[in-house]
Amino acid sequence: ELKVEQNPLFLSMQEGKNYTIYCNYSTTSDRLYWYRQDPGKSLESLFVLLSNGAVKQEGRLMASLDTKARLSTLHITAAVHDLSATYFCVPDVGAQKLVFGQGTRLTINP
Amino acid sequence: DVKVTQSSRYLVKRTGEKVFLECVQDMDHENMFWYRQDPGLGLRLIYFSYDVKMKEKGDIPEGYSVSREKKERFSLILESASTNQTSMYLCASSFLGIGDGELFFGEGSRLTVL
Numbered sequence: 001e002l003k004v005e006q007n008p009l010f011l012s013m014q015e016g017k018n019y020t021i022y023c024n025y026s027t028t029s030d031r032l033y034w035y036r037q038d039p040g041k042s043l044e045s046l047f048v049l050l051s052n053g054a055v056k057q058e059g060r061l062m063a064s065l066d067t068k069a070r071l072s073t074l075h076i077t078a079a080v081h082d083l084s085a086t087y088f089c090v091p092d093v094g095a096q097k098l099v100f101g102q103g104t105r106l107t108i109n110p
Numbered sequence: 111d112v113k114v115t116q117s118s119r120y121l122v123k124r125t126g127e128k129v130f131l132e133c134v135q136d137m138d139h140e141n142m143f144w145y146r147q148d149p150g151l152g153l154r155l156i157y158f159s160y161d162v163k164m165k166e167k168g169d170i171p172e173g174y175s176v177s178r179e180k181k182e183r184f185s186l187i188l189e190s191a192s193t194n195q196t197s198m199y200l201c202a203s204s205f206l207g208i209g210d211g212e213l214f215f216g217e218g219s220r221l222t223v224l
Contacts, residue, residue: 031211033211033212033213035213041217041218042200042215042216042217042218043153043200043202043213043215044215045212045213045214048211048212088152088153090213092211098155098211098213099155100145100152100153100154101152102150102151102152103152
């Protein structure tokens with residue numbers, strides 16, 4: 001059974017700071033997704049990482065994937081309040097099944 | 111834009127009632143999914159379907175059934191609702207085949223069972 005561990009689960013940081021969220025998963029997966037969820041809202045896709053070494057950037061967020069280490073990271077650069085949300089790391093184990101981590105609740109304070 | 115529409119945003123039902131949650135997508139996606147989301151547990155897959163009239167159990171199918179009579183519509187059924195089924199239910203769809211498998215989610219249905 002695939003297990004997904006995000007670290008940290010809760011993160012409170014100040015605007016302007018940098019931080020990284022880590023996602024470890026327990027079995028082979030060649031693709032991985034990051035989703036964002038705002039309070040009371042549904043999930044929206046942020047990044048799709050399709051191979052080992054993939055790196056994607058959108059604004060202040062950058063995601064990377066190391067399939068050999070079974071590790072993905074989501075790096076936040078110069079955080080702003082609008083990035084406050086819960087972020088989910090989601091490895092794809094095939095057979096059209098995605099396994100969600102617990103999510104990292106990020107709060108960015110002025 | 112892909113649109114996944116869930117029929118009800120908020121429902122309140124009584125224990126033992128039958129509950130239907132409906133989901134419609136407009137992008138001709140083959141795959142459709144039902145998840146439930148609970149605090150501290152993330153999203154857990156209840157059922158998914160990769161074709162009309164096809165269904166596969168997810169990780170927590172007990173107490174639920176599904177129906178997919180048309181490609182665009184996927185229904186989740188609680189035959190006899192119980193209080194431990196109080197949760198947020200999320201429907202999603204994705205393209206089957208060559209592509210990145212990205213899920214598109216509906217707005218969610220928050221069910222309270224009294």
